[in-house]
Amino acid sequence: MNQPASTPDRFDASPPLAKGRCLIVTALPLDDLQASRHGIYQRLRMLMTAMAGTGLMLDVVCSQGNRVEGHDSAALARVSEGIREHWGLQARVLGLTRSVKDVRTPYIVQQLLGCVSQRWSPGMRAAVAGGQLEVLQRALDEKPVLVLAHRLRSMALLCACQGLPTAVFDMDDIEHVVHQRRMGLGQSTRERWLSRAELPALARLERQAVRRAWKTLVCARDDAHLLADFCGVSTERVTVVPNGLPLPPQGSLGAASTQASNLSGPAAQAPILLMVGIYSYEPNGEGARHFIEHTWPLVRQARPDAEVWFAGASPQAIGEASRMPEGVKLLGFVDDIEAVYAQADVVICPILTGGGTRVKLIEAALRGKPIVSTTLGAEGLGFTDGQQALLRDSPSAMAEGCLELLEAPQRAAQLGEAARAYAQQHYDRDRIAEALAAQCRRKLAAG
Incomplete structure (x- = not known):
């Protein structure tokens, strides 16, 4: 229950310890x-x-x-x-x-x-x-x-x-x-x-x-x-x-892979792009909507089997799930985020505004996932374009980056491993x- 505004919230007044x-x-x-x-x-x-x-x-x-x-x-x-x-x-x-x-x-x-x-x-x-x-x-x-x-x-x-x-x-x-x-x-x-x-x-x-x-x-x-x-x-x-972020335990992603089928069946054949965030935070919601409207049609045209997943709280800030284009899935808050990462082929960060650094990209990098981000989305992380991530700002360039990694799994794996090594060194x-x-x-x- 709320207290009247004139009554300050009470707190435990037990004495502080001598050490400060x-x-x-x-x-x-x-x-x-x-x-x-x-x-x-x-x-x-x-x-x-x-x-x-x-x-x-x-x-x-x-x-x-x-x-x-x-x-x-x-x-x-x-x-x-x-x-x-x-x-x-x-x-x-x-x-x-x-x-x-x-x-x-x-x-x-x-x-x-x-x-x-x-x-x-x-x-x-x-x-x-x-x-x-x-x-x-x-x-x-x-x-x-x-x-x-x-x-x-x-x-x-x-x-x-x-x-x-x-x-x-x-x-x-x-x-x-x-x-x-x-x-x-x-x-x-x-x-x-x-x-x-x-x-x-x-x-x-x-x-x-x-x-x-x-x-x-x-x-x-x-x-x-x-x-x-x-x-x-x-x-x-x-x-x-x-x-x-804490460094993932050795073998944690392998264990997550065995649980991944719980999300979409025994074998997920479709290539999957993934964005993770809380979408009531406007830069995330705005970026997701922009990606769906401007970039996703270009990806889908080249790869009709592809899917893009948006994991995280407040998916309604993106839009109604029933009105999403083909291949777009709003997962909402996910208890087992490791299983989601295990299925993702590419992690995206289509952020257009905001500041600071994106913890979600550090999280993806520590899991060895290849990343396609706007330059602003990767701001402050020290990623070099083409080495730890692909930095692409226009919808067409971001679509091309996603398709490049989907079509070249070996290149995607190399990018993900470079991101993992960098994140372990700088973001422990x-x-x-x-x-x-x-x-x-x-x-x-x-x-």
């Missing part, structure tokens, strides 16, 4: 980690693992989800247990935050105010109305020695509190860059105008957040240089922490987490 604590703040709900596997959760898990590697005990403030009701100690304990069970981390959950729409001020006025300052934007007003500042202040009053702010909204709220200690700010995507790429895509003239008008306020908020943090984390080297220059801080204060989650933990330990030791 790290407060982790995220706008993500953490009540269903078994199903929450997409990139943003994978990154948060890696960062929390790094914070645990400092030797500090972990405290968490996260968003209220749908599977855990209430804000009492039992509800918080269930979220803590989920973190332990699914991520292998011991963490004390201090509070479950929520957003409450500000109904006192017309929404268009909130949007206009957000163009002056992001702190007055509808999202921030909803956070304040939901009592998030009170929850965070109470968490800071417990005197953590380190804070991890996951994404810009969390850092912006923390900057509005008192007593912020050494802060690690995970920006991941550079928000104003993502915003610029999507500017003007709104359906109405008003949405397009507001999108352009709020960019300066978003840029100011980014600068303030980065200047307040001890370290700001981004996914790619180019982003690090851009952000340091943009915010006027030294390059030492912006650190590249790439997305990482444990290695990345330990490197970040070491930086934090040195900072804490220096005082």
Whole structure:
């Protein structure tokens, strides 16, 4: 049940341990980690693992989800247990935050105010109305020695509190860059105008957040240089922490292959293209729709037996399954993603907008799958066209890349093996987490 906006969410006030604590703040709900596997959760898990590697005990403030009701100690304990069970981390959950729409001020006025300052934007007003500042202040009053702010909204709220200690700010995507790429895509003239008008306020908020943090984390080297220059801080204060995943166990794909028949019969003869993602994230939904409309007819014309599978949550954001063209399958959320990968001949990433790096491509590379992606889709990963992936931007070029790999299995296998070797070298989650933990330990030791 929701509490009144005037009553802050309660949390367990058990005393902190003497060795010190790290407060982790995220706008993500953490009540269903078994199903929450997409990139943003994978990154948060890696960062929390790094914070645990400092030797500090972990405290968490996260968003209220749908599977855990209430804000009492039992509800918080269930979220803590989920973190332990699914991520292998011991963490004390201090509070479950929520957003409450500000109904006192017309929404268009909130949007206009957000163009002056992001702190007055509808999202921030909803956070304040939901009592998030009170929850965070109470968490800071417990005197953590380190804070991890996951994404810009969390850092912006923390900057509005008192007593912020050494802060690690995970920006991941550079928000104003993502915003610029999507500017003007709104359906109405008003949405397009507001999108352009709020960019300066978003840029100011980014600068303030980065200047307040001890370290700001981004996914790619180019982003690090851009952000340091943009915010006027030294390059030492912006650190590249790439997305990482656990290395698959030896032979895991072979085992998955034996289970693959559960998806489409005893023997899947049709060549299969695969995209993995959560499609309520607009760049994924947009990319999938664009591929189906513009690229798929060209592939299907040359290979009438081919299929393209879209695996991941919220497939309705792509369209109605019953209205998809021949050969297009919307699988939705899949429990056994290894079996899906085992059947795929080529993994595609037809992303047109967005930012950061695509965890789904690291996932595919670690499994040795040949990849055809837009240049933007593979941005920041360091893949070289023709060596670890085929980078193709126009619909016709992407269709040709897919067909090239379908027609030349040996070439596809070589590309997949090169991608696997590269990903193992650069995107090992444990290695990345330990490197970040070491930086934090040195900072804490220096005082």
